[in-house]
Amino acid sequence: MAEITKRFIKVPPEDAKKLWEDQYAGAVDNCHHTYVHGKCKSEAMGVYCEVGRRTRTYFVLSGSVLSVWPVVEEVLSDRDRRASRMQVIRVRTDQDQKIVGVLVLPHFVRTLVARLEEHCSRCFVEAKKEENGQKPK
Known part of the structure; x- marks a missing residue:
């Protein structure tokens, strides 16, 4: 108990409520690192950080994906077997x-979207060439 009283101070309930509400509101849009330190290393590198957020974002690939499955599999497979x-x-x-x-997973989203856009744009161009009587490369 002495360790706790040495490190923390008791605040009135009104002050605690205000601090709690501020943190609760901040946790909607910001990770804990951004809220406390003003920046996040992960998000600075373009990786979505979920630490301390009130809600989680799940990225789900669904629909007709069999035609692009090799691309999906290549992007989502990682050297680390568990990941x-x-x-x-x-x-x-x-x-x-x-x-x-x-x-x-959040760190695969940008790469997957870019690869699918690249793959699908090539398919679209090849389909257009076939419509116009040209042979696709």
Whole structure:
């Protein structure tokens, strides 16, 4: 108890409530690092940080993905075996919509989107060439 009283001070309930409400409101949009220190190393590198957030964001790839599965598999597979396992999940949205898909970890999202855009734009160009009677490369 002496250690606690040495490190902390008692505050009136009104002050504690104000501090708690500020932190609660800040935890919606910011990770703990940004809230406390004003910046986050992970987010500075473009990686979504969830530490201390009140809500979690899940990135789910769903729909007709079989045609792009090799791209998805290549991006989501990692040298670290534990990080590379793909997880199929079921989600029910606030609008009561049911979604089944592959969970995409936050640090793979940008790479996956870029690779899918690249892959799909090539497919679109090849399909257009076929429509115009040209042979795709």
